[in-house]
Amino acid sequence: MNETRFAQAINRSLDDALARDSSIVLLGEDIANAGGTFAVTRGLLDKYGADRIIDMPIAENAIAGMAVGLALGGFKPVIEIMFMDFMTLTMDALVNQAAKLHFMFGGQGSVPMVVRTQHGGGINAGPQHSQCLEAWFAHIPGLKVVVPATLDDAYALLQSAIDDPNPVLFVENKALYPMKGVLTDDLPPTPLGKARIARAGSDVTIVSYGAMVYQAMEAAEQLASEGISAEVLDLRTVQPWDEEAVFASLSKTHRLVIAHEAVEAFGVGAEIAARMAQIGFDELDGPIMRVGAPFMPVPFARALEVDYIPSAARIIEAVRATDV
Amino acid sequence: MNLETNESIGISNARYPELLELYRRMVTIREAEKNCGAMFAAGEIPGFIHLSDGQEAVSVGVMASLRADDTIASTHRGHGHALAKGLHIDAFFRELMGKADGACKGRGGSMHVADLSVGMLGANGIVGGGVAIALGSGLAQKLRGSDGLAVCFFGDGALAEGIVHESLNIAQLKTIPVLFVCENNGWSEFSPTSTQITFTLERLAAAYGIPYYNADGSDVEKVAELTADVVEHVRRHRGPAVLEFATTRIRGHYEGDSQRYRNDTAPPVDPLAIARSLLEERGIDANELAAMETEIQSEIQRAVEAARLSTDPTLETAIQEVYAIVGVAA
Ligand SMILES: Cc1ncc(C[n+]2csc(CCOP(=O)(O)OP(=O)(O)O)c2C)c(N)n1
Numbered sequence: 277m278n279e280t281r282f283a284q285a286i287n288r289s290l291d292d293a294l295a296r297d298s299s300i301v302l303l304g305e306d307i308a309n310a311g312g313t314f315a316v317t318r319g320l321l322d323k324y325g326a327d328r329i330i331d332m333p334i335a336e337n338a339i340a341g342m343a344v345g346l347a348l349g350g351f352k353p354v355i356e357i358m359f360m361d362f363m364t365l366t367m368d369a370l371v372n373q374a375a376k377l378h379f380m381f382g383g384q385g386s387v388p389m390v391v392r393t394q395h396g397g398g399i400n401a402g403p404q405h406s407q408c409l410e411a412w413f414a415h416i417p418g419l420k421v422v423v424p425a426t427l428d429d430a431y432a433l434l435q436s437a438i439d440d441p442n443p444v445l446f447v448e449n450k451a452l453y454p455m456k457g458v459l460t461d462d463l464p465p466t467p468l469g470k471a472r473i474a475r476a477g478s479d480v481t482i483v484s485y486g487a488m489v490y491q492a493m494e495a496a497e498q499l500a501s502e503g504i505s506a507e508v509l510d511l512r513t514v515q516p517w518d519e520e521a522v523f524a525s526l527s528k529t530h531r532l533v534i535a536h537e538a539v540e541a542f543g544v545g546a547e548i549a550a551r552m553a554q555i556g557f558d559e560l561d562g563p564i565m566r567v568g569a570p571f572m573p574v575p576f577a578r579a580l581e582v583d584y585i586p587s588a589a590r591i592i593e594a595v596r597a598t599d600v
Numbered sequence: 601m602n603l604e605t606n607e608s609i610g611i612s613n614a615r616y617p618e619l620l621e622l623y624r625r626m627v628t629i630r631e632a633e634k635n636c637g638a639m640f641a642a643g644e645i646p647g648f649i650h651l652s653d654g655q656e657a658v659s660v661g662v663m664a665s666l667r668a669d670d671t672i673a674s675t676h677r678g679h680g681h682a683l684a685k686g687l688h689i690d691a692f693f694r695e696l697m698g699k700a701d702g703a704c705k706g707r708g709g710s711m712h713v714a715d716l717s718v719g720m721l722g723a724n725g726i727v728g729g730g731v732a733i734a735l736g737s738g739l740a741q742k743l744r745g746s747d748g749l750a751v752c753f754f755g756d757g758a759l760a761e762g763i764v765h766e767s768l769n770i771a772q773l774k775t776i777p778v779l780f781v782c783e784n785n786g787w788s789e790f791s792p793t794s795t796q797i798t799f800t801l802e803r804l805a806a807a808y809g810i811p812y813y814n815a816d817g818s819d820v821e822k823v824a825e826l827t828a829d830v831v832e833h834v835r836r837h838r839g840p841a842v843l844e845f846a847t848t849r850i851r852g853h854y855e856g857d858s859q860r861y862r863n864d865t866a867p868p869v870d871p872l873a874i875a876r877s878l879l880e881e882r883g884i885d886a887n888e889l890a891a892m893e894t895e896i897q898s899e900i901q902r903a904v905e906a907a908r909l910s911t912d913p914t915l916e917t918a919i920q921e922v923y924a925i926v927g928v929a930a
């Protein structure tokens with residue numbers, strides 16, 4: 277079988293989408309001639325031309341705003357925002373315009389746009405090139421937020437994001453780009469909002485998404501050697517998140533840990549914990565634990581960053597704290 | 601009642617409708633605004649409303665050259681733009697009153713009124729918020745291969761917003777058929793715009809290499825004449841242009857504005873008065889004009905009465921349209 281990298285799975289997904297639907301256009305900084313800062317859009321300009329793979333100047337707010345206008349004009353724009361940290365410069369277009377338009381105009385029109393961006397540390401990119409800000413966007417009614425962990429999901433969820441009539445933030449983790457794996461041919465459509473059981477288990481549920489799924493898997497592996505059976509749930513979509521799947525797993529294991537790379541405070545884990553405390557109170561045999569980054573900017577130095585990003589060891593600690 | 605399109609009044613050969621028709625459209629907007637102001641004062645229209653009294657000639661004069669497939673992105677002061685582009689007067693009043701059958705089912709109100717079916721991509725509560733949307737809409741027209749264009753309206757105050765500068769650059773860089781229309785009323789909310797920016801739009805446009813034109817925004821014929829030329833240019837060359845119209849904001853920034861900051865003592869320039877005296881000069885009978893005005897007033901009265909009878913929306917219905925439904929084209 278052919279090995280593919282995570283970045284290439286996204287490239288292939290974009291390629292296949294562009295081939296099947298002429299209304300799809302890509303816009304972003306250095307995405308055409310240069311093939312993308314992380315080479316995700318490499319080769320697409322040659323195949324689809326400058327009318328569909330559009331290099332843009334460094335103007336994130338305008339790029340995002342134009343995507344809204346293109347979407348209203350019958351196109352399905354997929355824009356690339358080089359680093360999630362730069363999403364701060366798209367906030368008006370996304371939060372005030374794209375997210376609200378369908379609602380605010382009384383159901384007239386929709387904004388079928390995708391914002392591809394990448395988050396996460398691991399390459400010592402420092403405080404302004406490493407943040408995981410997905411919770412901000414999950415807080416906005418009208419936006420959807422997808423964070424794939426596997427090659428198949430990167431491919432298939434991007435197809436669903438592109439076909440979704442709403443603005444979707446598609447968040448890739450930069451540490452995953454070089455990850456090798458096998459991309460399944462002819463994947464069935466994967467709907468947004470459905471979690472995936474990455475590993476079945478019966479003693480504790482670890483909910484995660486994106487790159488942190490791999491730390492959760494490692495934690496589960498180590499716990500297994502101690503006779504603790506952990507179920508790892510990969511959310512895949514953070515907004516809407518699969519409440520039913522989390523509740524079902526909790527009802528089976530009665531213990532819950534939520535792990536993500538983003539800062540723990542006011543994060544995705546907080547929402548899930550609050551919801552499960554509310555609807556799953558009777559199922560719980562111990563406190564719900566959250567694992568996330570400490571409340572500080574992402575630090576630069578190797579020695580700092582390595583301790584900053586949540587590890588399998590910290591997830592195991594949290595599992596123990598649920599009183600297994 | 602709808603402000604009729606150029607096609608529907610049979611002026612396909614003329615470049616824009618005759619003055620009497622332009623005047624009729626301006627009176628419709630003024631009467632609508634007059635009612636909005638009164639209804640706001642009476643508590644019938646909630647929220648913030650920004651009236652366009654004094655700026656009708658820009659809405660009517662620019663829209664006179666647009667087709668149904670051309671799009672516009674508007675501003676917080678967008679009533680005139682919306683009506684001139686073809687938003688139905690009934691849907692307009694129902695929306696401002698927050699009714700279930702308003703243009704936006706009562707979810708947007710004055711600052712977000714929109715009618716995508718006539719290419720009106722929305723008023724906007726964010727200063728400069730519509731500019732890049734128009735840019736994208738213009739790019740969509742170009743990529744589709746049509747000769748349509750997008751127009752973005754913005755005030756002089758918006759010139760201080762970064763998005764305007766980003767958009768001017770991109771419009772010229774990518775040769776996008778978008779018409780930037782600045783309604784310069786001299787005010788940025790409660791501050792004279794002269795205290796807000798260090799440049800003129802003319803020099804800014806020159807810096808970006810975009811053709812720039814201006815005219816007296818209180819003379820509807822001059823607005824229509826210039827716009828007809830520039831729109832033709834944009835349609836043909838598929839690139840941007842900038843239009844700046846000097847206008848007067850007759851009323852406060854919003855209704856209820858005490859305007860204590862305001863010390864301009866000259867009587868406001870009124871585009872309706874200018875058009876009316878021109879019409880009389882050209883021999884249109886004053887009685888005929890008065891009859892037309894009365895007819896418009898009663899038609900607007902009818903729309904207002906109808907809106908009053910409409911029902912309130914419910915949260916149960918509203919929450920169903922936070923997201924467009926997958927697999928259903930909106
Ligand atoms: C981003 C943003 N900043 C500030 C405001 C508050 N505000 C609303 S209108 C306005 C003045 C805008 O002036 P201009 O663009 O000239 O429009 P005018 O009111 O004169 O028609 C301001 C500051 C806003 N709505 N949005």
Ligand SMILES: [Mg+2]
Nearest residue numbers: 755756757787
């Ligand atoms: Mg102004």
